[in-house]
Amino acid sequence: MISLRLKTILNLINNEKRLIDIGCDHGLVGIFALKEQRVKEVIASDINPKSLSAAKANILKYNVSNMKTLVSDGFDNIDLKEDDLVLISGMGFKTIEHIFNNDKSSIINNVIIQSNNDLYDLRKHMTKHFYIEDEKIVFEKGHYYVIIFFKKGIKKYKFIDLYLGPKIRFEEKEYVTFIYNHNKSLIDKIGNNNFIKKMKLSYINYLIKNQISYFNK
Ligand SMILES: C[S@@+](CC[C@H](N)C(=O)[O-])C[C@H]1O[C@@H](n2cnc3c(N)ncnc32)[C@H](O)[C@@H]1O
Incomplete structure (x- = not known):
């Protein structure tokens, strides 16, 4: 097997x-x-x-x-x-x-x-x-x-295509939600001394959240 x-x-x-x-x-x-x-x-x-x-x-x-x-x-x-x-x-x-x-x-x-x-x-x-x-x-x-x-x-390809996958982002709700939650826990751990990294990842997660709303339509 x-x-x-x-x-x-x-x-x-x-x-x-x-x-x-x-x-x-x-x-x-x-x-x-x-x-x-x-x-x-x-x-x-x-x-x-x-x-x-x-x-x-x-x-x-x-x-x-x-x-x-x-x-x-x-x-x-x-x-x-x-x-x-x-x-x-x-x-x-x-x-x-x-x-x-x-x-x-x-x-x-x-x-x-x-x-x-x-x-x-x-x-x-x-x-x-x-x-x-x-x-x-x-x-x-x-x-x-x-x-x-x-x-x-x-x-x-858009940034979100390259980040999640151009097909995956429309077809794999569980995976996309997993990536969102994974990023969220990383954002929570990044200290304010790494402000730019925190903002970048927060923006990416904002885009992923919009993507998740596609599944809920
Ligand atoms: C984790 S195994 C993956 C085996 C199989 N492809 C799979 O997906 O199950 C990674 C293999 O890649 C080989 N590898 C690493 N670097 C390589 C390279 N530059 N060229 C060819 N093989 C390489 C390693 O020796 C190892 O056998």
Whole structure:
């Protein structure tokens, strides 16, 4: 069995020629994508050879073919093609930013990203070259995970789109309310010596409150 987070990522993979799973660790997304015939071929890579041993063991366990493993820091050792679907999940934004800070990334047209943090920074960074095709929210083991499908192209986004997600802000009342309450507890903790930070976050929460009123219409 795979986690709900991985299952949700898997459901975004359909009729793909090749999946490039960067930071694959256990390799389970690629394995299940092959088993469920969502993809024809998988390259599963990781910077850490030990992680790849886990992926290799799972490839044997689940008896899948058409899946190669390879050690690589991001895209360094990967021969990317235009019709590849790239997956980067379970990492922080700084690592994702580092991975995309590689000229090879300009060839990518489709990428699924699940960042563990800094979603505003992630959306701001990625929407310089991609637009947001789809977004999913998963609540598992006490955490919200946001999974974003980016496609090559440019769309205009408001601040609130980048902060909450352009689809999520209209569809996920519980998540949006959670973010509002989380920010509220942060605002209460910020001392008056950090007045600007307090005002900034208060303004963001004012925008989120307006967004919540959309759900109550
Ligand atoms: C928490 S695991 C996530 C595994 C899997 N993608 C998932 O979502 O469950 C993060 C993996 O990313 C790998 N990683 C970290 N930095 C990387 C980089 N620059 N390039 C490739 N893999 C990296 C780590 O070695 C680790 O196996």
